[in-house]
């Protein structure tokens with residue numbers, strides 16, 4: 001056995017992963033070879049130093065209790081069953097072919113950990129800086145604009161944190177359907193609220209948790225948190241680069257407000273934006 | 276009645292998960308490098324574990340099982356694999372010329388056992404760890420902090436034991452390289468000092484893959 005082969009297996013030796021016989025051979029060489037012994041000593045000290053330096057970060061008692069409490073809370077809010085069937089009504093009419101493609105894709109991809117389209121579309125909406133079609137701080141003006149565009153008055157939610165304010169809106173997409181993309185600003189960050197027809201918009205693959213009595217679905221990507229849920233037959237997603245508990249607060253605000261649409265127009269009267 | 280069953284299930288799950296909370300949180304902090312995100316990762320892990328608790332076989336290793344879930348949730352949240360791969364490629368190219376920590380004597384030649392390890396602080400080591408690609412970082416935490424066996428790590432990271440060996444080997448060498456450069460930058464050692472080589476350390480890192488390789492090499 002040569003010294004350079006010894007080196008390659010030094011960690012296997014120190015991690016005590018050798019079978020008895022292999023270990024004995026290894027130690028025979030160590031007994032004879034000062035250089036390998038020196039390396040072994042060095043690596044052993046290095047390992048010990050990793051262990052001490054990287055030990056779990058020290059938590060104060062109150063921090064530990066806070067973490068424990070949040071886990072207990074999360075578990076208390078955990079929904080009994082992952083199955084979820086929304087009772088979506090109308091809002092935005094389906095584009096049949098594209099919607100069918102969406103369903104097919106969901107079947108092909110299966111459940112697993114694949115994120116549903118609403119996640120990617122919400123993230124894109126919030127990070128792509130697409131130009132707004134209407135820019136206004138006035139929720140009523142925006143409501144009227146959507147009524148004109150979509151035949152439905154989308155009611156922009158208002159937030160109680162005092163720093164998330166309406167900037168404007170545009171027509172976005174969720175799955176293959178038109179959706180209202182409402183843009184808010186919060187300090188130097190964007191918050192996007194998508195209001196969409198919840199039918200055929202799956203949330204599976206997202207982590208779910210209860211807020212109040214509502215099942216809310218969460219996802220995270222590249223610094224952005226997404227929450228999606230159904231409320232009064234309307235689908236919502238809220239997306240922003242903000243910590244989860246702050247996002248929770250925004251979700252709570254929406255859940256305390258009445259439906260995000262004002263009046264149900266006749267199903268066939270809903271215009272669909274030309275592709 | 277259904278509620279009662281649900282409550283019992285939750286209580287049982289809490290009993291399983293609570294003893295590992297600090298280990299999970301600590302790992303989450305090292306992986307996300309951010310306490311807020313670590314907390315999110317921990318919550319997601321617990322939720323997912325709870326949802327799949329029926330898949331856990333009673334009497335088997337719960338800690339390894341829930342660490343596997345943590346790893347999966349982490350990977351799904353941080354799909355920046357491409358960038359990480361680029362970083363790693365770069366590190367490996369560097370390594371051909373890099374000095375390895377501890378490869379030569381330090382300043383005081385009278386004390387051959389003294390190495391630059393003596394000059395390093397915990398912070399230096401955590402910072403070096405944070406520079407590693409996520410799968411290297413995870414391998415180090417699982418092995419050196421949580422003391423899982425190679426077999427358990429292979430199961431948690433969903434890869435063969437040989438891959439665990441090679442990840443640990445490369446991860447530790449990479450950390451040593453980072454620490455060496457750090458020590459040179461801080462003037463703890465001089466760049467050209469580490470001339471006298473330990474034979475093993477200069478090996479052109481042929482991959483450590485499995486024990487069969489070890490046994491073959493032994494015969495030579």
Ligand SMILES: [Zn+2]
Nearest residue numbers: 003006033036
């Ligand atoms: Zn030797």
